[in-house]
Amino acid sequence: MKDILGGVCAPIGFSANGIHAGMRKNKSKKDLSLIVSEELCTAAATYTQNKVKGAPLTVTKQHLKNGRARAIICNSGNANTCNSNGIELANEVCALTAKELGLKEDDIIVASTGVIGQPMSIDPFKDHMKELVKGLNVDGSHDACYGIMTTDTQPKEYAVEFKLGNTKCHIGAIAKGSGMIHPNMATMLAFVTSDVAISKECLEAMVHEVVDDTFNMVSVDGDTSTNDMLCVLSNGMAQNNKIVLKDQSYNIMKDALYHICEQLSRGIAKDGEGATKLLTCNVKNAKTLQDAKIVAKSVITSTLFKAAMFGRDANWGRILCAIGYSDADLDINKVSVTLASSAGDIHVCEKGMGVIFDEDKALKVLSEDEIDINIDLNDGMWDATAWGCDLTYDYVKINGEYRT
The missing domain is CATH 3.10.20.340 (ArgJ beta chain, C-terminal domain)
Incomplete structure (x- = not known):
């Protein structure tokens, strides 16, 4: 296993983008991000344990019941939490994204981060979806990373390469998190991509095992956020022998995922709001x-x-x-x-x-x-x-x- 560049675009078949769509007042800050796979992915996620949950989590949970997804869209600046029309907005974001990408709505993972309880408009998504999709590229991980940040001072972006048998495989990730962070997965937003072929059951088990020893062991301030989750998309485009058992290949991929999540966890803790150590x-x-x-x-x-x-x-x-x-x-x-x-x-x-x-x-x-x-x-x-x-x-x- 070795560290490489590329973030969420390091695995085969992924592209990404991040733009300013107007949800944040500062026009120099990106606030809308998109990650897309060329192929349908096996997907797994973990969610905040806060009883108050952002509307996007409810929609994403519904979409991931079949263990499949192909794209992730996330905005910063507004959490879409405790809004009377929050579910409607999250569904509309998925519909706009799916239409522009030519995908099914339930293949979209949606996330939001920012201020809780603030009115949210669908207009920035409508006005900028074409621009967001048009800008998708294989070097877009960095832009996507900046698009999900709130009070973060540093981007959290990692990728690794490893072998399953003779097949080169990759895992990439971006994350945001600086404050309102406390153990109880999830403790932030983390989007992970991979080109490994793996079953839904194995990926779900792996994600929960790794998260319990990494993200669930991070605390900045004792506050468990309302919107946070980690999701993993794995599209199988590396063409390895599909992982269907907890065998050697499972353990190799798990080690790589652990390495990624450990680096993200350390990065989130080090970038805690106001932190110096x-x-x-x-x-x-x-x-x-x-x-x-x-x-x-x-x-x-x-x-x-x-x-x-x-x-x-x-x-x-x-x-x-x-x-x-x-x-x-x-x-x-x-x-x-x-x-x-x-x-x-x-x-x-x-x-x-x-x-x-x-x-x-x-x-x-x-x-x-x-x-x-x-x-x-x-x-x-x-x-x-x-x-x-x-x-x-x-x-x-x-x-x-x-x-x-």
Whole structure:
């Protein structure tokens, strides 16, 4: 497996585009994106667990009941959530897209992101659909990526190449996510494409397995969004032997998908609203996998700990506190903690107790933009990793002025 360029257009048969259609006031920002496959795709998705869901999710769930799709359309700037005519609008977007592409409406995945509860007009879609479709091209992933961004400061775009037997295969992806992000898949918008031939059942299983260990382990601010989902389209154009069992080929593709989703997860956490640091919490030797995950997520969602990381304060007591109030089954008297970065590492806790460490060295370690929190529970054999970011003044500023 190797990283390559091309994003969602790296797999055979995919094209994309992103334009400004007028949903965002800033005309320099793209706000409408489209991804299309030459062939009908096997499709799978996961959705936010928030009880308040954007209308596009309801429509997309209905369209994906048959496990097939061929295009994804997404706008930014308006979430199409809590609107009385939201379902009607989402269906109309699919109808406009399908008509322009010559496809069936139920082969369209629709998504929206932006402000909740704001009136939405179909006019930008009507006025710009021809332009959007006409601009589809095999180098369009970058434009599509920018079209789905809201408060993101960096695009999240990745692709990999790998082999199934002697056949070269590819997976590409774009994602958005910066704030309103908390474990409970989905935690953002992610669109993944592949040219692998795979059954609906295998793709669905793979997506849920990978998401549980990647996107569900990301938290920026503890808020689970209303519109978020991850969807995967796989068109089979690589012409590999179709994956229909959880065999070696399944595991190879799963590793590639995991790599993509891990990179996207890290990118989303690092680009958290106002963030200056990526926090990676590695938990090892837990009694169960669930215990390891609970501890890792508890630490990276601790507001006090996130604030300490912003202040470059090696306040390890906040880590122990977050471990202690989690629902994990553990013995706090066995826990050790080390903080690490490219500047070195400092051991701050052993057997649940503090150890003497060099505060000057700690300041250097915590001054880097990527910090690892390494926790050993010394109580089993299970490991897990979660990703988060520090809590800064700018987070409050961004969200205090989000609508204005």
